[in-house]
Amino acid sequence: MSIDKSSDKYKIDSHKLMYHVHRVADWREGKNIYPIYMEASPSGACNHRCTYCALDFMDYQKRFLETSIFKERLSELGSLGLKSIMFAGEGEPFLHRDMAEIVCHSRRAGIDVALTTNGVLFKPDLAEDVLAHSEWIKVSINGATPETYANIHRTRPGDFDRVMQNMAYAAELREQKKYRCVLGMQLLLLPENYQEAVLLAKLARDIGMNYLVIKPYSQHPLSQTTRYGDVKYSDYLYLAEELEALNRADFNVIFRIRAMQKWDKGNKPYEQCSALPFWSYIDAGGNVWGCSMFLGDERFSYGNIYEETFAQIWNSDKRMRSLRWFEREFDCSRCRINCRMDEINRYLWEVKNPPQHVNFI
Numbered sequence: 069m070s071i072d073k074s075s076d077k078y079k080i081d082s083h084k085l086m087y088h089v090h091r092v093a094d095w096r097e098g099k100n101i102y103p104i105y106m107e108a109s110p111s112g113a114c115n116h117r118c119t120y121c122a123l124d125f126m127d128y129q130k131r132f133l134e135t136s137i138f139k140e141r142l143s144e145l146g147s148l149g150l151k152s153i154m155f156a157g158e159g160e161p162f163l164h165r166d167m168a169e170i171v172c173h174s175r176r177a178g179i180d181v182a183l184t185t186n187g188v189l190f191k192p193d194l195a196e197d198v199l200a201h202s203e204w205i206k207v208s209i210n211g212a213t214p215e216t217y218a219n220i221h222r223t224r225p226g227d228f229d230r231v232m233q234n235m236a237y238a239a240e241l242r243e244q245k246k247y248r249c250v251l252g253m254q255l256l257l258l259p260e261n262y263q264e265a266v267l268l269a270k271l272a273r274d275i276g277m278n279y280l281v282i283k284p285y286s287q288h289p290l291s292q293t294t295r296y297g298d299v300k301y302s303d304y305l306y307l308a309e310e311l312e313a314l315n316r317a318d319f320n321v322i323f324r325i326r327a328m329q330k331w332d333k334g335n336k337p338y339e340q341c342s343a344l345p346f347w348s349y350i351d352a353g354g355n356v357w358g359c360s361m362f363l364g365d366e367r368f369s370y371g372n373i374y375e376e377t378f379a380q381i382w383n384s385d386k387r388m389r390s391l392r393w394f395e396r397e398f399d400c401s402r403c404r405i406n407c408r409m410d411e412i413n414r415y416l417w418e419v420k421n422p423p424q425h426v427n428f429i
Contacts, residue, residue, distance in 0.1 A: 075312065075320040078204075078250070080281055081327055083411035085346065088151075095345055096419060102148045102382060105347045107360060107408075108133070109157020110164035112352035116186050117222040118210070120256055120296055122288035126158040126363060131352045134374065135166040138354075139173045141373045146177030148379060152203070156184035158352055158363075163189065168197035175201040184208065184254075186221065187231040195238045204250040206281070207235055211255075212264035212271060220260055232275060239276025254281040257328075258296060262304050269311055273319040282311065283324040284331045286406040288361065301328035327406050334405055338417035341400045343409035344391065348382075356381050358390055361404050367393060 076082070085092060085104075094101050112129035142153075153174055155161040162185055164170070174181045180203045187207035190198075198205070211217030214225035221227065239251055253272045255265060265282055272280040285296040305328065311321040341359075349360040354373045362368040367390060371381035381387065400413075 075315050076322045077320070078279070078322075080322050081324045083415060085412050085415055091149075091346070092416075092419065100383065101345050102150065103346055103348045104149075104151045106145065106150055106153045106350065107157060107347070108138075108153055108155055108350040109159060109352045110138075110155055110161045110167060110170060111157075111159035113163050114159040114186075115163065115188060115223070116160070116227075118208075119220050119222060119260075120210075120258065120285055120293065122286070122291050123158045123363070124292045125288075125290045126351075128159060129352065132164050133170075133350070133352060133354060135170065137374055138170065141378050142170070142174050142179065143177045144378050146174075146179050148382075150179055152180040152182065154182045154184060157349075157360075160189065161185055162194065168194055171198050172201050182206070186227075187234050188223075188227050190231075190234045190238065192234075192237050192241075195234070195241055199238060199242055199247045199249045200245065202249045204252065205238070206252045206254050207231060209253050209255065209268065210258065211261050212268035216261050216264055220258065232271065235277065236275040243276070250278045251276070252279040252281060253277055254283065256285055257282050257301070257304055258285065259299065262307065265307055266310055266314070269314050269321050273314060273316070277319065279320045279322055281322045281324065282307070284328045284406065286331065286404055288404055289402065290361075290364070299331075301332050304328070330410070331405055336400065336403075336405075336410070336413070338413050339400070340395065340417075341398070341403060341409065341413055342416040342420065343412045344394065346412065347409065358387070358394070361407060 088104055091101055091104055110133050112126065112131040114128050155167070161167055161183055171181050181201060182204045183202060184206050187209065209217065209231055210220040211228065214228040217228040218225040235251065242249055242251065253268070255261065255268055257265065269280045284301050285299050287294065287297045305325065308323045308325055311323050314321055344358045349357040350373060351357065351363060356370040356373060357363060358368040358370060370387040370390065371384060
């Protein structure tokens, strides 16, 4: 099966760490580097209860990052060399009443901004405030009909039309204002929705989205739900060619066949996770974590932004002890297949363990 790799121009099914060679070189020399990328959860609450939710074990707590302190930390992070931040996490980011203000402040701090949202609350007034300051906004939409969407998102069928209207408006506004923000949608491919993948691609294309990502499920070890743990994506690879036929200059379907094949095989070519220094996660309670897969595991907890600056947290003895323990004792076979840092780990493993004849470039 031949997949057009040019359709994934944003490298969503790959990684972009190779564009940060100076930070990688510092890491290779054993220096304590600051993260390039961060994920933050402005809201612990969510207006949906998706059947596949990886972070259902966090219990959708009604907690929100405190705006003034978070803005102070964002300014600090920009000065420390953080390149990007994605607002997503345990809940729906647009439930935070100051989300637009936080987005604008992040950009002023020199940080590239992205959001992953279910899109229900991304109303025209928010689009006016957020689009100009964001690199990309991606909507999780796991059906192409109100009925399928509602069953998977466990919400009202009317939310489907609301999301489509919100994103159509955002696309029109972007064109009017000449904003650079990339707008996309994402479908988690499941037995309940695979028949609607082509229809969703057509809908996304017709309302002005730049892309539709179709990706596999990934079982979180701490998730309460396990209903999709046995999904086999070899059953759905036939969709790739039909979806690829919908691509055009201003729209692409990114069918994550590489991630699907990794899920079906279930193996990792690296023996250690080396990605922790390059990213971090802040939960809705202000806690800084080394890995979002182990939220609640104190061994991965570095500190809290309400109690210390980010630099104090990142350079603390607590974090250094965590990293030493992680390097010496942690078994990465316990990790989630297709975790967000998987492709980066594959790259870093080769950097640390090069094959023979690397000088023959």
